[in-house]
Amino acid sequence: MTFAHPLAALSALAGVVPIAVALVRLHAGRRVRRGLGLPEPRLVAALSRPVALACLFALLGLAAARPTLRLEHERTTRTDVQVVVALDSSRSMLAASTPHGPERWQRARAFARRLQGELPAVPLGLSSLTNRLLPYLFPTSDARAYDLVLDQAYGIERPPPALTVERWVTVFDPLSEVTLRRFFSPRVHRRVVVLLSDAEAHPFDARALLHQLERAGVTPVVVRFWRPGERIFQRGAGSYRASQPDAVAALRRAGWSAFSETQLDTAARYIRDAVGTGPVVRRGYAQKDVQLAPLLALAAFVPLLLLVLPGGYLRSWRPRRGAAPRPVS
Secondary structure (H helix, E strand, O other), X not given: OEEOOHHHHHHHHHHHHHHHHHHHHHHHHHHHHHHHOOOOOOHHHHHHHHHHXXXXXXXXXXXXXXXXXXXXXXXXXXXOEEEEEEEEOOHHHHOEOOOOOOOHHHHHXXXXXXXXXXXXXXXXXXXXXXXXXXXXXXXXXXXXXXXXXXXXXXXXXEOOOOOOOOOOOEOOXXXXXXXXXXXXXXXXXXXXXXXXXXXOEXXXXXXXXXHHHHHOOEEEEEEEOOOOOOEOOOOOOOOOOOOOOOHHHHHHHOOOEEEOHHHHHHHHHHHHHHHOOOOEEEEEEEEEEEEOHHHHHHHXXXXXXXXXXXXXXXXXXXXXXXXXXXXXX
């Protein structure tokens, strides 16, 4: 376990103060109670609130230190298949249905992250697509690297397209570069390219491109993130108008495996079938970090609830040994 801010954990020691004060008060009042013949209070009832306050300080102090639990597990990887997820990074991917709704590129990124769970042990790579196909990450079984690239590298026009293309439009032809450059390891015989795009692209020969990919042993899958009526709400982004509503149908007529945004489950199932099963080897250990601060902050609500309860409520929880006799008048 590691702490991002170890010194912040010292604030948990403040919880010792209410317990110390409560013990001092109990000790000081013991002689007075004996002189007056009063019974001694129950220790549990007297210390319940100071202990709850101490637990509250302890949990919040530990949460402020931002502890991280690092878990290690054996990492396995497929040796016969690799998948490259090509993410459309053109400016039309900024479109959304509402000003505060998820934009196309954000929905595509969420599906790319979902594929990581759908394809365990399958090496995954990431690339950007505008009018050129550029790799972010070559296929790897390192889940942390995949997540980091999705969170920190992928974005609109990161990298920007070449200057010879229109501002808003994607070009599908660069997908053929996976057959010419080493996007895949030459050892694998099963290769899958998953294109996540709004499919608002320059006209291209879909049948010829599909034939070129399949001849090189690459299975292409297109998942379109597009909804009618979407627009770009960012200031300074320029004007935009949704186009090509029948892009999925046109790709299917050309023989492509294409799916709309309403068919994500079907698309994920198709990709799993395309990957299939195969030999798995061990590749060391993978690490997974679990952030404990949210859990500690949530647990702090328990002592906080005890503190805000009425003072006599805790005493009412004591079990009754028997009904007290009523006085006879």
